[in-house]
Amino acid sequence: MDKKPKNSLTKSSRKEGRQLSLMTVPVVVWYALFCYLPLFGIFFAFKDFTPVPGESLLKNLFVNSPWVGFRNFSYIFRNPQIRSIIFNTLLYNIIFLVAGIVIPVTLAILLSEIHQKMFKGFVQMTLVLPYFISWVIVGYCVYGFLSTDTGVYNSLLDHFGADKVQWYQSPQYWRVILIVLGIWKSCGYTMVIYMCSITAIDRTLYESASLDGASFWQRVRFITLPHLKTTISTLFILGIGSILTSDFGLFYQVPMDSNALQEVTQTLDVYVYKSLMQNANFSYSSAASFLQSIVGCILLIISNVIVSKMDKESALI
């Protein structure tokens, strides 16, 4: 045991272990400050936050604010708007979830069958670009189409002798507009992910299928889709996990925070933001975001269990 070489070896490996641990310190500290410290804020949801100026946040939260149990939650559920807010969040997310699988998969399958390699690359590159444009910019692009006085659509309507539409005051159009934009922005990106999975499929499978006279649908049904199963379920589980989380930019910035559109554009994230920044209502806001977090977490775990029951390999965790 006390042989010298072995001793020095363990010594050096202990030193190495220490160095490896040191290398993780920045990330560990970052996670402690920016992910774990805010977790204490869950208590906001169960407290009536009444800060005393000049005292520290933790003292204000834990000492100065009384426990109110689930009062904040019952309050937000009594809010007449909350029904439509939750309905909007769920509606848009379910549509995005379904369309976000069907459309990109279809596009990817069709694109992968095209003969010209260069063209495939070109399409992928151009369709993925919207993903890397911020919602602020998208908001302006949309404004170019919908502006009452200078927008393209109103010019067209004018041209054909129809009345102009006050787009930013007419909620009836915005469900469609928001859905189209949501799909437009993310569809190309997801398509590229599926394309990557499709190109990873062994091409000889398709060649032998062609030789055996398989039709297009048969090839999709028996070769492509089974190979995409894992990717589809991964993205599906992630989507379910964020079913109460919406893209703040799409629902707040693109409609330009127009009050007239609120009934169709307000989602939970917009509600959380507004009750925090505009109404300074810490307790209700955090109750709402606690709901988002906990429901998302539970749904993610449930859907993961279901998917892994159906097919072990497709599960996320």
Added chain:
Amino acid sequence: MKSHYVKPQDSSFNRTTNIIMIIVFLIIIILAFMPVLLVIMASVSSEQSLIEYGYRFVPKEFSLDSFKYLFKSGSTLPRAVLNSVIITVSGTVLGLLFMCPCAYALSRKEFKHKKALMVYLLIPMLFSGGLVSTYMVNTQILHLKNTYLALILPSMCSTWYLMILRNYFRTSVPDSLIEAGKMEGVSPIQSLSFIVIPICKPVVMTVAVFQIFAYWNSWYPALIYIDSNHRELYPLQYVLVNIERTIKAMTRDAANLSGMNNVTLPSTAMRMALVVVTILPIMVLFPFFQRFLKTGMAIGAVKE
């Protein structure tokens, strides 16, 4: 008719279907690009023609005045560009400096706390404190309000990137290479910087590119953490958000004062020029970066 053309064996499209599908995809591309095209065209139109004819895909009257005016009108725009560059560069570089060593440790078999650290990193993916507590912690405990750090620090690291880096480090660096280095007395930090990083340049670039785009496009942190008394900290994207607010307020005031409903402010082309200035770097860099983006997306598609 190209006589040398042979249909690839693995495609089920015949020549006609192939051509039809190419046309379909071209139409999709054009549709997808129309919004951006409209903005670009509007930015090079003269103010007068925009007011008269509205935004058009073919400008009635070509003019670069909007850009000239934009760069002449005080220090707002240059400062915003500078802010965006500072935030993007420092966020990306710091993020990599934080994440690469950690990913390296996670990729090594001999690192004992691997399991525990993984759990530590995965929990925030499942559960987060939410906007309110994040905001309160960042402003009242970390005192980030109205600083550059508020725009840089909160989005610097992500479990997703850490996993991408770790997987790549683990699979593409031969273990024997690192072991050999160790025999020579190379420390982990040295083997990361002189063996692993040079081999894994593509994946480091991938994370860098994703971060560059994310930081360049970010405006939400500015909305939350920078108040209107600190306009000098506004990044480009947030200047855009705010111009909209300002114009809205001005329009409302003007409408109230004059009793008119539609007041057109002489900024129609300028706004769009600002949009073009903001997306230009993305459009220019995109062709060079897309190789790395695709690597990232391909890795993202495959779970570990």
